[in-house]
Amino acid sequence: MGQTPTADDLRNRLVDEILQDVRLTADVERVMRTVHREAFLPGIDLPEAYADQAVSIKDNPLGGPLPLSCASVPSVVGMMLSQLDVRQGDDILEIGAGTGYNAALLAELTGDNGHVTSIDIDSDVALHARTMLDRAGYQQVHVMERDGLLGAPENAPYDRMLAAVGLWDVPAAWWEQLGEGGRLVLPLRWRGQTRSVALTRHGDSLVSEGMELCGFVPIIGQDGEKTTTLNTDDTIRVIHDEDQAVDAGTLGNSLSNTTGIEVMSEQRIGGEESFDGVWLRATATDDRVCRLQVTPDAMTQELVLRPALPVRSPVLIDGDSLAYLIVRREGVDPQRPHRLGAAAYGPHAEKLAQDFIAHIEAWGAARTAVPRLTITPAKSDMTVGPGHVISKPESRLTLTY
Structure with a gap:
């Protein structure tokens, strides 16, 4: 002993x-x-x-x-x-x-x-x-x-x-x-x-x-991040920034009244390989990126096609349509048996899915790359050169790859 x-x-x-x-x-x-x-x-x-x-x-x-x-x-x-x-x-x-x-x-x-x-x-x-x-x-x-x-x-x-x-x-x-x-x-x-x-x-x-x-308990006193529920059971939610328009009614109708489509990319991953960089890459060019949260109850009831990570997957939202990240197992490559793609709902599902696929492919071309983030005070007039700007009440974020 x-x-x-x-x-x-x-x-x-x-x-x-x-x-x-x-x-x-x-x-x-x-x-x-x-x-x-x-x-x-x-x-x-x-x-x-x-x-x-x-x-x-x-x-x-x-x-x-x-x-x-x-x-x-x-x-x-x-x-x-x-x-x-x-x-x-x-x-x-x-x-x-x-x-x-x-x-x-x-x-x-x-x-x-x-x-x-x-x-x-x-x-x-x-x-x-x-x-x-x-x-x-x-x-x-x-x-x-x-x-x-x-x-x-x-x-x-x-x-x-x-x-x-x-x-x-x-x-x-x-x-x-x-x-x-x-x-x-x-x-x-x-x-x-x-x-x-x-x-x-x-x-x-x-x-x-x-x-x-990483993930952390949020500080008390900042409320610029919002949660919008897309169904009456509160099992499908979108977490988004205050500058992003999310219409619960139209998106809820798209989920319940249209059949989801799947579009797969050319990018494959191994079982332990991270794909969170897809999300980061998308935020550097696209203001439609939010977080999709789907509870186990919604998965059990098969209300939506399974997201890559039900509790936190990137989603593109554009009016009455949305597209989010999915992972599907394919046995073609034993080293990288999983393939990344997009599931999409709504009248513009096909276009939004293709936009998401473009983000996946951009990540796939340089998987370990991270953007340069420059932050300036919101009240400042200075410019920091080319890049994608996200404005918040007290600061301005500029992302550049």
């Missing part, structure tokens, strides 16, 4: 597992092997504390499907900290205190000459983080109850800013708090998908240094 693994064993085993799929900097690997995650999760047993999964610490008081606060998935934590590229002596602002674990990692990264400020809008969450940090020996971290959208100007300017909550827009207040040449890493949502984007400030521009797929 083997010995029960210790916390150190489990922590090192977790980091070893993360390194198989995520590229961590040497410093991030070191601090993830150093900081005790279980110290920030009282009442959670060791195996759960060192599983690569999120742990909720406070449920949503409004009864929503997502918790108000949680300990993020460790592999995502490591990925975002590697994007942040903290240096010794940096002044850091963390938006979303969570359990305090992330702030402890940041404190280790910035060292004795740096400073970490961690803020959260919820008093219970801020108190939890403060208590756990004190117990773990990180009294130097400054924890405050603050609205994350306003930041913490009293300790600015910051060399690094990290958002541990999902943002739909870049708050205007943050521009005054990030120093020139500073780096901001945030989970940013546009056109229904979320990417952890690393941005460096150059004057009045934030320019991306890379982006990775």
